[in-house]
Amino acid sequence: MGMKSPVLVLFFLPSRFLHGMIEKSLNRRRKGRPSCSFVCGKQNSKGIICAMKFETIRDLQIPKIGFGTWSIGGRESPDPASDESSLAVLRSALELGYTHFDTAEFYAAGHTEELLGQAVRESGMSRENLFITSKVSPEHLNYEEVLTCCENSLRRLRMEYLDLYLIHWPMRGMNLVDSFRALNQLVRDSKVRYLGVSNFDLGLLKTAAELSETPLLTDQVPYSLAERTYQQNGVLEYCQQNDILLTAYSPIKRRKISGSPILKVMARIKHASVQQVALAWLVQQPRVITIPKSSHPGHQEDNLDAAGIELSSADMTLLENE
Numbered sequence: 658m659g660m661k662s663p664v665l666v667l668f669f670l671p672s673r674f675l676h677g678m679i680e681k682s683l684n685r686r687r688k689g690r691p692s693c694s695f696v697c698g699k700q701n702s703k704g705i706i707c708a709m710k711f712e713t714i715r716d717l718q719i720p721k722i723g724f725g726t727w728s729i730g731g732r733e734s735p736d737p738a739s740d741e742s743s744l745a746v747l748r749s750a751l752e753l754g755y756t757h758f759d760t761a762e763f764y765a766a767g768h769t770e771e772l773l774g775q776a777v778r779e780s781g782m783s784r785e786n787l788f789i790t791s792k793v794s795p796e797h798l799n800y801e802e803v804l805t806c807c808e809n810s811l812r813r814l815r816m817e818y819l820d821l822y823l824i825h826w827p828m829r830g831m832n833l834v835d836s837f838r839a840l841n842q843l844v845r846d847s848k849v850r851y852l853g854v855s856n857f858d859l860g861l862l863k864t865a866a867e868l869s870e871t872p873l874l875t876d877q878v879p880y881s882l883a884e885r886t887y888q889q890n891g892v893l894e895y896c897q898q899n900d901i902l903l904t905a906y907s908p909i910k911r912r913k914i915s916g917s918p919i920l921k922v923m924a925r926i927k928h929a930s931v932q933q934v935a936l937a938w939l940v941q942q943p944r945v946i947t948i949p950k951s952s953h954p955g956h957q958e959d960n961l962d963a964a965g966i967e968l969s970s971a972d973m974t975l976l977e978n979e
């Protein structure tokens with residue numbers, strides 16, 4: 658048997674001893690360092706000044722942390738009874754400073770888009786200061802339907818254009834050449850600024866990148882400390898090497914995150930929640946952005962502030978190897 662790596666050795670130690678070691682090491686590194694690594698003007702309810710971190714990609718600056726809208730306004734079908742509370746959720750996200758909103762025609766069968774459009778109009782925010790992503794469902798991927806579905810999303814949102822339009826997930830037998838003929842047309846017609854895909858593995862991502870007339874902006878995939886499929890299958894590395902964003906969805910949902918001992922210790926030391934540290938681990942990675950969803954204003958604020966939590970490379974490795 659060869660030598661175990663230092664990280665592996667850590668895992669053979671009793672957990673109380675391990676927590677003590679991590680805490681001491683992190684405390685040494687933290688001395689004199691504020692919780693936010695940069696100052697951009699916004700003061701949160703805890704008096705910490707921190708603001709959004711951006712990923713710069715070609716001509717675009719996109720927030721590292723956006724807002725997911727799945728289940729707002731209904732799930733597979735609309736739930737009009739929840740409209741008031743759904744609008745309140747979107748209103749608070751806008752007020753807190755989220756500018757990237759991720760939605761889809763699939764969400765509440767289009768009702769989520771209607772509510773998002775309404776909340777944006779009521780907020781008085783100017784359209785140019787927002788970044789709106791929507792998605793076409795896989796059963797609508799032929800040329801005509803892609804064009805029609807995009808028009809329908811724009812009508813529901815009551816917007817002139819989408820910032821980003823994604824194929825929601827791949828379908829067996831889909832004709833990507835036909836789909837991208839329509840998607841490229843939408844960009845030429847200024848209905849869509851950027852194109853992307855979602856849930857595409859490496860082979861499909863490469864095909865999509867070739868078919869897109871403009872550089873593909875993102876592959877939106879499940880990615881978190883608890884879900885590394887798209888790190889293991891090469892998508893993350895390909896994105897980082899080819900200037901494509903990996904948009905991490907479901908970044909904090911898993912029980913493995915709320916129950917992780919190392920996350921708990923790290924969170925205590927950073928004066929943050931485990932969910933915030935899990936988000937910080939994501940957004941510190943190049944070419945990675947994320948879109949947590951929360952119906953809870955306190956959580957929405959925490960998630961935005963997570964971009965200000967600084968993790969050293971040793972912290973990143975500890976978390977990654979748990």
Ligand SMILES: NC(=O)c1ccc[n+]([C@@H]2O[C@H](COP(=O)([O-])OP(=O)(O)OC[C@H]3O[C@@H](n4cnc5c(N)ncnc54)[C@H](OP(=O)(O)O)[C@@H]3O)[C@@H](O)[C@H]2O)c1
Nearest residue numbers: 725726727855906907908909910932949950951952953956
């Ligand atoms: N492309 C795709 O196929 C795909 C698939 C799934 C999701 N998505 C997108 O990604 C977005 C996010 O993913 P998701 O909604 O699946 O999961 P998520 O954002 O990882 O987790 C949402 C859950 O976490 C809780 N939460 C959020 N912030 C928290 C915090 N600071 N502390 C404690 N709990 C917190 C929320 O509860 P509270 O509401 O109570 O805060 C909610 O139950 C979706 O809304 C959607 O836009 C895309």
